[in-house]
Amino acid sequence: MEDEQPVASGSVKYHHIEEDIITWKHPSHLLQRLLALFFMCIIGFGSYFCYDNPGALQDNFLKDMNLTTSQFVYLYSWYAWPNVILCIVGGFLIDRVFGLRLGTIIYALLVVIGQIVFAAGAYFNTLWLMLLGRLIFGTGGESLAVAQNNYAVLWFKGKELNMVFGFQLSFARVGSTVNFLVMEPLYKYVKTVYQGPDNVSMSIVLLIASLTCVISLVSGLLLAWQDKRAEKLLHRKLPESGEVVKLTDVKHFTKSFWLISFIIVCYYASIFPFVALGKVFFEKKYNYSPGEANIINGLIYSLGAFLAPLFGFVIDKTGRNVFWVFISVLGTLVAHMLLTFTFINPYVAMLTMGTSYSMLASALWPLIAMVVPEYQMGTAYGIAQAVENLGLGTVALLTGIIVDADGYYMVELFFCFLLTVALLLSAVLWLSDTLDKGELNMSINQRHEMESNKIPQPEQENLLKDTTNED
Template sequence: MSGCPVISRESHDRWGGMAEREEQEALLEGSGDGDGAGERLRSTGESSGMSAVCDPSRFAHRLVVLLIMCFLGFGSYFCYDNPAALQIQVQRDMKVNTATFMELYAWYSWPNVILCFFGGFLIDRVFGIRLGTIIFSLFVCIGQVIFATGALCNAFWLMEAGRFVFGIGGESLAVAQNTYAVSWFKGKELNLVFGLQLSMSRVGSTVNMNIMGWIYSSIESMIGAAGPKTLGISLMIGAVTCLFSLACALILGYLDKRAEKILNKEQGKTGDVIKLSDVKDFSLSLWLIFLICVCYYVAIFPFIGLGKVFFMGKFQFSSQEASAVNSIVYIISAPLSPVFGFLVDKIGKNVIWVLSAVATTLAAHLILAFTFWTPWLAMSLMGISYSLLACALWPMVAFVVPEHQLGTAYGFMQSIQNLGLGVIAIAAGAIMDTRGYLFLEIFFVACLCGSLIAVVMLYFVDNMTGGDLNLSATKRRKLQRLTAIEKES
């Protein structure tokens, strides 16, 4: 939700950067002899006499698995931005200011400052992918129910506790979802699968932004009054999507267990190896990537969390119009994420892509801050640049870190991202309460300027150290082949 989103909801994005490497490994494994994994699975399936939909080795069955896999994170992404979709109602019914309201996002981020290091370990070594996915789905469900109960009981502290529990499950569930993807689709379909999963997650965020206000209004009409009870019932209805995702986790666990028995298929593993001692070996380029990540995302997710009221106040939008324009970032990222991922893979030049994304987002915030141009333009630019940055930034970690340190590097990147998002969410709410939206936009512009400076520094540092962050895809492949040849000799 950091990922990510966010407030990190970007857990998907780092896996997209590793997809090409996973594909190459799969091809190498299958190319050595005629008894590759794919052939063994096909031969087993053909001799079983099962229909294509029921045969785990057949494409039709894997399509069913993919559909369930995509819906696995739907509930988590839908409920993550419930506060943003109902900001006016939450602040009015619970009688809290903006800073306190933004603590709902901060409490989601706090557990993930730590869990980013241990989510993969829990999946690989403790629970296993199937049980781990169910447990994390339960955390998401229980957290949303506690969140809704807090509203019903008019207890904001209980709502915060619910978001904390929700956060424990949300990010780790995204890791589990991607682990399933690698387990079932390691090969030529993997990039497409990651793109579809991310797109479906963004659909969940978009639906939330556009439907929760209507649900609240409908409950208010039925009860006859607004208030904590109406808010709690609305949030409890949102919890139904989490139950749906839990059902997907149970079905997926059953299908994976069944495939293991039929095909002698191993459980999926994240491949993450976390060693905090690796941090001392991180290069300047990697620290600059971390800085770009934090400074960029703190200008995206907290803004979306507060965006609805901003659009209603500055542009005199109705509640429905404000929700629609606030969700445009997610709407655009759903189809564009896989497209940009393909382009970055084929062209390379990652630093230039990141520079373009940060500069475009900066322009979008300047338009929102200092003009009265239609916000659809600025938010569309933000959606395009947000999608582009995710595809270009996260894979760069793999270019500057040895493979045995990747788990630590990505874990640390997500950890400081969540830390930054938690702190900035509260700071953004305080700025809004004391200074208003103009100063808040100036604050976001300052964060993006920091990100822009870090990108420029990264460009020069990479050039001076002979790195390959900004190489074309063709040159990078040649360099990787030469490196592989040198290692063999």
């Protein structure tokens, strides 16, 4: 899971604001910041709701559109593959061309258009048109996630950033959860009202789902207005150093950034493709009905909606991000092993996986903001999501082939392998950080002390003089 001015991802400086002029209408007031957070969260709602429309209706897609499992996973791989490049470009355009506000609006509009084209492909029962819709949808959706991350850093860095990332995940996963809860009943309702061809019924359902994307677009417009107003009242300005974003700066990103990116790839490749195929998996292995299978398959996202903000709050108070990442990956690996090797009630595994997933999102993504300069934030998050999409597109294709050839047991073994790699990479990141300055795994008190020590010596002396004069 960003405008108009390059300042969106640049460091932000505020003029001094007297306490007596800060009212609820002022951008620095808590109410205004909460309102901005609400808009940030809603921006991703439609994208996440529609992303897993195929997963919630997997068996219906296979039957109504006469697809094989390998063809079905194209609906996910064609979402992911183009973003290997376009996600980087999207983040760069935010930093260098569009700015955060305009970029967010453009990408939200692409999400709406992509979902409508996807629905049109179902109406004409044309796979290539459906794939085109998913491509357009993915182009907007992944870049929109970059925009969300930039907005979060812009408004909340140095305050409650981990919790804000948790809230963003929470609302996004509310979209995914609602998708798994309502798409099957909605499909059945449309089938009772409309007695025509199955593919036309599917098209109507997908078109209704596009309304959530329209809501996200409206939220992007409102947030752009609010951010423009905040920029004016708070006198935001670019860094005095005049740094300019260049794509060639990528070669200067640290090894920690690349380790974080590859952990993202291996971890999410064991989550999203699993959810995409999970409905039929739970139907076949545990004999669940389609409705029951959707409920348990969406449990990962349901837990994320409630637990991600809580874990974000805990991490904001404790720090130790790398520790939380390691525990999250380990918990997800245990959950997949339970699904692979046992017949224990799958709710145990899914509760473990959902809890771990919530923990990881709140701990891992903010690490990028710690290892990359602020003026490169859009590009950095774009690259991270581009690498993620390379993995997701490839894994989605492989899982479809594996299911058709060898069944779900081999797919689960594959997910366990990916998580083992993610666990090893997390250990390497932890060791590397320990041998360096240990900034990524500091406690919150150590982090505050480090930040205070970064104040230039003349400023420290002035602060000391001011304190002495007051005494």
